[in-house]
Amino acid sequence: MLELRAITAGYDRRAPVVRDATLTVAPGESVGLLGPSGCGKSTLARVAALLHRPDAGTLLLDGAPVHRWRHRAPRELRTAVGVVFQQPRLSADPRLRLTDLIAEPLRATGRRAAVPVRMAELAETVGLTPDLLARRPHEVSDGQLQRACVARALVLRPRWLICDEMTAMLDASTTAALVGVVEDYRASTGAGLLAVGHDRTLLDRWCDRTADWETVTGRSCGGPGAGAPAGKAAS
Amino acid sequence: MTERPPVLSVRGLSVRFLLPGGRRIAAVTDARFDVAPGECLALIGESGCGKSVLASALLGLLPANAQTAGGAFLGDLDLLTADERTLARTVRGRRIGLIPQSPAAHLTPVRTVRSQMEETVAQLTGVRGRTALRTAAERAARRAGFPPDHLDRHPHELSGGLAQRAATALALIGDAPLLLADEPTTGLDRDLVDRTVDELRRHVDADGDRALLMITHDLAAAERVADRVAVMYAGRIVELADAKAFFGAPGPRHPYSRGLLDALPDRAFTPIPGMPPELGDLPDGCAFAARCDRATDACTALPPFTGSIACHHPAPAPAPAPAPEDIRA
Ligand SMILES: Nc1ncnc2c1ncn2[C@@H]1O[C@H](COP(=O)(O)OP(=O)(O)OP(=O)(O)O)[C@@H](O)[C@H]1O
Ligand code: SF4
Ligand SMILES: [Mg+2]
Numbered sequence: 001m002l003e004l005r006a007i008t009a010g011y012d013r014r015a016p017v018v019r020d021a022t023l024t025v026a027p028g029e030s031v032g033l034l035g036p037s038g039c040g041k042s043t044l045a046r047v048a049a050l051l052h053r054p055d056a057g058t059l060l061l062d063g064a065p066v067h068r069w070r071h072r073a074p075r076e077l078r079t080a081v082g083v084v085f086q087q088p089r090l091s092a093d094p095r096l097r098l099t100d101l102i103a104e105p106l107r108a109t110g111r112r113a114a115v116p117v118r119m120a121e122l123a124e125t126v127g128l129t130p131d132l133l134a135r136r137p138h139e140v141s142d143g144q145l146q147r148a149c150v151a152r153a154l155v156l157r158p159r160w161l162i163c164d165e166m167t168a169m170l171d172a173s174t175t176a177a178l179v180g181v182v183e184d185y186r187a188s189t190g191a192g193l194l195a196v197g198h199d200r201t202l203l204d205r206w207c208d209r210t211a212d213w214e215t216v217t218g219r220s221c222g223g224p225g226a227g228a229p230a231g232k233a234a235s
Numbered sequence: 236m237t238e239r240p241p242v243l244s245v246r247g248l249s250v251r252f253l254l255p256g257g258r259r260i261a262a263v264t265d266a267r268f269d270v271a272p273g274e275c276l277a278l279i280g281e282s283g284c285g286k287s288v289l290a291s292a293l294l295g296l297l298p299a300n301a302q303t304a305g306g307a308f309l310g311d312l313d314l315l316t317a318d319e320r321t322l323a324r325t326v327r328g329r330r331i332g333l334i335p336q337s338p339a340a341h342l343t344p345v346r347t348v349r350s351q352m353e354e355t356v357a358q359l360t361g362v363r364g365r366t367a368l369r370t371a372a373e374r375a376a377r378r379a380g381f382p383p384d385h386l387d388r389h390p391h392e393l394s395g396g397l398a399q400r401a402a403t404a405l406a407l408i409g410d411a412p413l414l415l416a417d418e419p420t421t422g423l424d425r426d427l428v429d430r431t432v433d434e435l436r437r438h439v440d441a442d443g444d445r446a447l448l449m450i451t452h453d454l455a456a457a458e459r460v461a462d463r464v465a466v467m468y469a470g471r472i473v474e475l476a477d478a479k480a481f482f483g484a485p486g487p488r489h490p491y492s493r494g495l496l497d498a499l500p501d502r503a504f505t506p507i508p509g510m511p512p513e514l515g516d517l518p519d520g521c522a523f524a525a526r527c528d529r530a531t532d533a534c535t536a537l538p539p540f541t542g543s544i545a546c547h548h549p550a551p552a553p554a555p556a557p558a559p560e561d562i563r564a
Binding site: 035036037038042086127131140141142143144165168169170171172173174175176177179180198199200201202204205206 | 280281282283394395396397421422423424425426427452454494495496498499500501504505506507509510513
């Protein structure tokens, strides 16, 4: 299980953007988390992905409470979670060729020997040709770079996947292709998925169930940057 | 109304990038379309197909290694040959309002949103004086749904959605006759997408003289706002259609357009197989042939653009008036 229990998190302790969020993903389950822009979904996704320490609350991964985040998180936990973000340009090291970008988690965890086989499998899965794999991020399109980022997230065979607006930058065809890649991976490994986004049509089609921000946090979106309600009142 | 000249007239626009080693990237090839007063044209297509390069060409913002051919007329002014001084002083912001693809990069990181709004108001309108500028900036913010209580933030303190609305607010300030929006709704939730494109639409409808060219991969946003749709593939416009016919019945005619719509999660949710070709290494014939289920030997020759479609085997055209050959039936 991936369990977020009463998580409070943000960038300023006095004004957290996530308050008291509770959400559970069972092994093999896919859960969509829906919420408006600026409500704090990405912040909660980063907590689940071990990238942002919450101010309060508990994250349990496969029954074990997580005590350390970011580079301090224990390796066996970090390798259990794969993450894909919205903006591939911000999450990809611009100096690395796509092939090294994808293989980097293998090297960082001392699995150099596995690189050739795993790379061959993944390149095929996400549809990247040898020509594209040899390029650096500025030499490929957003869609091609996101294909590489998905491959990177899968390279260590994580039990959990966190996709934060994975397809928000992408056209319809690339979206359908990459959702297909994630679902094929899950079908063959039984991995669980938390997919964060604001496209209800997409998440309903993609996931076993979808949860609204209000149900997860017990309140409607009212954090800083919650422009939608203010704007609605104005119009 | 049909007599009125278009706001923007793009005539055979091509853009080539020259790379070291003599490589040439055919980013845009022979694009032809008009945008009429009061009209919204949505330009759609896969990532990397040349949409943003086309926009940069219109704004004179291409990098130094780019070569252009053809023309792009805003009234009498050819945007492709205008000098940088003209473009900077009279076009960008004043005659073309630009809503950029990555708002965070467009906003100046070290200054608050308020100071950028006030500066733009002072540059592009007659408003003078601290209090008046403050009020005008707040009005501009509200117009694009940007919460005025966030005006004192720096761009990095905004969510993606809010940064986009700040950029939209800046673009609307000059009341330019042509609005050019490059992916204006990326990262926004559906409510905000609707409100952003509705605001753009309102701007166009306000006096009937303005026009909107919206570049987007968000087909739902395109359907909501557009009168006509231009579909781009591998640097070429392959279909130009009425938006109602395109998104509704009878649907798109080009196999690529049909594939794009079929990929939507509320339709078949199936991707088009493969990926777009490299723009530096395009085939001689139809660039979609490798992915097309209707391809035949004829497709090894480049399909000419008829004004509405570039395909050797398109789906039948919608038939509002009976075609001549129907008379014998
Ligand atoms: N580094 C930061 N410093 C201060 N505030 C921040 C920072 N990063 C994010 N925020 C604020 O936190 C809130 C939630 O941000 P988050 O990115 O989690 O929202 P989101 O739901 O993913 O929004 P969107 O869909 O628009 O990207 C927003 O009000 C945002 O302005
Ligand atoms: S010209 Fe041929 S290959 Fe190209 S889209 Fe039409 S049918 Fe397909
Ligand atoms: Mg987000």
